[in-house]
Amino acid sequence: MIRWTLTIFIALVIFSAILPWLEKIGIGRLPGDVRFTLFGKTVFLPFASTVLLSTLVFLAAKLLR
Numbered sequence: 001m002i003r004w005t006l007t008i009f010i011a012l013v014i015f016s017a018i019l020p021w022l023e024k025i026g027i028g029r030l031p032g033d034v035r036f037t038l039f040g041k042t043v044f045l046p047f048a049s050t051v052l053l054s055t056l057v058f059l060a061a062k063l064l065r
Contacts, residue, residue: 008050015046015053027052 015022022028032048 011050011054012046015050016044019044019046022049 019028027049028044028046030048030052032051034045034047036043
């Protein structure tokens with residue numbers, strides 16, 4: 001359980017780091033991605049984009065296997 005939680009957390013950190021590049025191609029603005037402002041800081045939770053990218057990576061891994 002902790003392994004999956006850590007994996008999801010690391011994926012969100014990586015995704016947030018490359019978000020400016022991904023927004024240019026449309027990922028990060030999907031329905032299901034949450035963006036809100038809290039205490040003057042913008043918080044972004046890319047739920048739908050994370051699921052989409054995880055599915056693409058899974059399919060690529062299956063095809064290369």
